[in-house]
Each structure stands twice: as structure tokens, then as C-alpha cells.
Amino acid sequence: MVDVPEPASSIRKRRTLSRRALRWLAPKLFFLGSYAIFRSCRIVFLDKEHEDQFLRRGLPIIFAGFHQGMLLLPYHFRDRDGIVMVSASRDGDLIADTMALFGLRAARGSSTRGGRQALDVMIEEVNRLKCSAGVIVDGPKGPPGVAKMGAITLAKATGLPIVPGNWWCTRRVQFRSWDRTVLPLPFSTLAFAFEEAMTVPPEATPEEMERLRAELTERLVRAQRTAQTYCEEKR
Numbered sequence: 457m458v459d460v461p462e463p464a465s466s467i468r469k470r471r472t473l474s475r476r477a478l479r480w481l482a483p484k485l486f487f488l489g490s491y492a493i494f495r496s497c498r499i500v501f502l503d504k505e506h507e508d509q510f511l512r513r514g515l516p517i518i519f520a521g522f523h524q525g526m527l528l529l530p531y532h533f534r535d536r537d538g539i540v541m542v543s544a545s546r547d548g549d550l551i552a553d554t555m556a557l558f559g560l561r562a563a564r565g566s567s568t569r570g571g572r573q574a575l576d577v578m579i580e581e582v583n584r585l586k587c588s589a590g591v592i593v594d595g596p597k598g599p600p601g602v603a604k605m606g607a608i609t610l611a612k613a614t615g616l617p618i619v620p621g622n623w624w625c626t627r628r629v630q631f632r633s634w635d636r637t638v639l640p641l642p643f644s645t646l647a648f649a650f651e652e653a654m655t656v657p658p659e660a661t662p663e664e665m666e667r668l669r670a671e672l673t674e675r676l677v678r679a680q681r682t683a684q685t686y687c688e689e690k691r
Contacts, residue, residue, distance in 0.1 A: 483554035490531045496642040502649040516588040523635040535559040538588035579613045603673040611656040622679035623648040649682040651675035
């Protein structure tokens with residue numbers, strides 16, 4: 457008996473249904489998982505006055521972090537009505553839906569696919585809404601731990617201060633991805649360190665912007681070392 461090939465239309469329909477199911481389920485699982493893990497952790501903030509000086513006055517900021525620590529950031533910035541850059545890919549649809557559950561907006565694009573467009577959207581939305589923004593400065597594909605120019609350009613165009621921050625934890629899983637993404641284990645101690653805010657003058661030259669980009673990298677690396685040192689002392 458000869459097997460009859462499945463019609464191409466049936467395959468497409470089945471794949472479409474699978475994608476819809478994944479898009480509905482995955483954001484909710486991430487949202488619930490984040491709350492379950494991070495609420496079980498003991499979170500210690502180091503030098504948080506660098507962020508709080510703006511929050512107390514209701515002033516927006518640009519938070520800058522590394523891709524390695526991205527899993528904590530939606531939870532920490534939940535319900536702030538900020539805007540983050542999200543890839544224009546199909547995977548980006550899942551991420552955008554997830555960010556919405558945390559009360560965050562998404563500017564679609566990346567440095568490899570529509571990145572300039574997404575940065576323009578962020579600039580326009582921040583200036584229009586007077587809201588905060590979050591930038592993963594070494595995304596989407598690295599090199600890890602090296603800030604690109606996006607946060608500097610955004611700060612120059614909006615006048616918002618950049619607040620660098622990084623975190624570490626005592627017990628964790630570290631994935632074998634390009635950025636070595638960190639996932640805390642439940643009931644870990646988590647240290648979240650902040651560095652002094654940076655401003656970018658509206659008249660900043662390309663040379664000045666490059667200097668500030670390098671300085672942003674240095675501050676983020678320093679924040680990570682501060683968080684790691686705290687966790688090592690608590691083990």
C-alpha cells in the first residue's frame with residue numbers, strides 16, 4: 457500500500473496552528489516562571505541610588521545592561537511603561553508579547569534586521585511619551601560584554617541619562633549561548649549593582665560618542681564585578 461503524501465496546505469495549516477499555540481503559551485510561561493524564580497531569590501541592590509535618584513522624582517531613564525543578564529530585566533522593570541528594543545524576527549513576536557505582560561512596550565528591530573528603524577521608533581516614543589527605555593547594549597549577537605552605540609545615540613537624541621546596571625547570583629545555570637545567559641536557581645542570593653549615570657550632550661561629536669560608548673562598557677563591566685564579588689563573599 458502506497459502512503460499518500462500529506463498535502464502542502466495541511467502542513468502549512470498545522471505549522472500555523474503550532475506557531476499560534478507557541479505564541480500564546482510561551483510568553484505566559486516565561487512570565488510565570490520569572491515571578492516564581494525571582495520572588496524566591498533574595499535580591500540585594502548595590503548602589504541603587506544611581507537609579508533611585510531619578511525614580512523618586514518620576515524621571516525617565518535609559519537602563520543599559522548586557523545580554524547575559526537579560527532574564528532578570530523584565531521582572532525588575534515591570535509595570536514601568538518603558539520601551540525596549542525587540543528583534544523584528546518571528547522569535548521577536550514572542551518576546552514582544554512577553555514584554556507586554558510585564559507592562560513594557562516594544563520597538564521592533566535589531567542591529568542586523570531593521571535596527572535603525574527600531575532605534576528611530578524608540579527615540580520617537582521616548583520623546584513623545586517621556587517614558588524610560590531599556591537597551592541591551594551588546595545585542596543581538598555580540599561581541600559579548602562590549603557596548604554598541606545604540607544607548608549613546610538614544611541618550612543624545614532624548615536627553616535621558618543612561619543608568620548602567622549588572623547582576624550576578626550565588627547559584628545559577630549558565631547557558632552555552634554566545635552571551636552565556638545566566639538563569640538564577642530558586643532561593644539564590646542575587647546582587648544587582650548599578651553604576652553612576654551618564655549623560656550625552658546633544659552636540660556630542662562622533663569622537664565624544666565613541667569615548668562615552670567605551671566608558672559605558674567599562675561601567676557595566678565594573679558593575680558586574682561588584683555583583684560577582686558580593687555573591688562570592690556570600691557563598
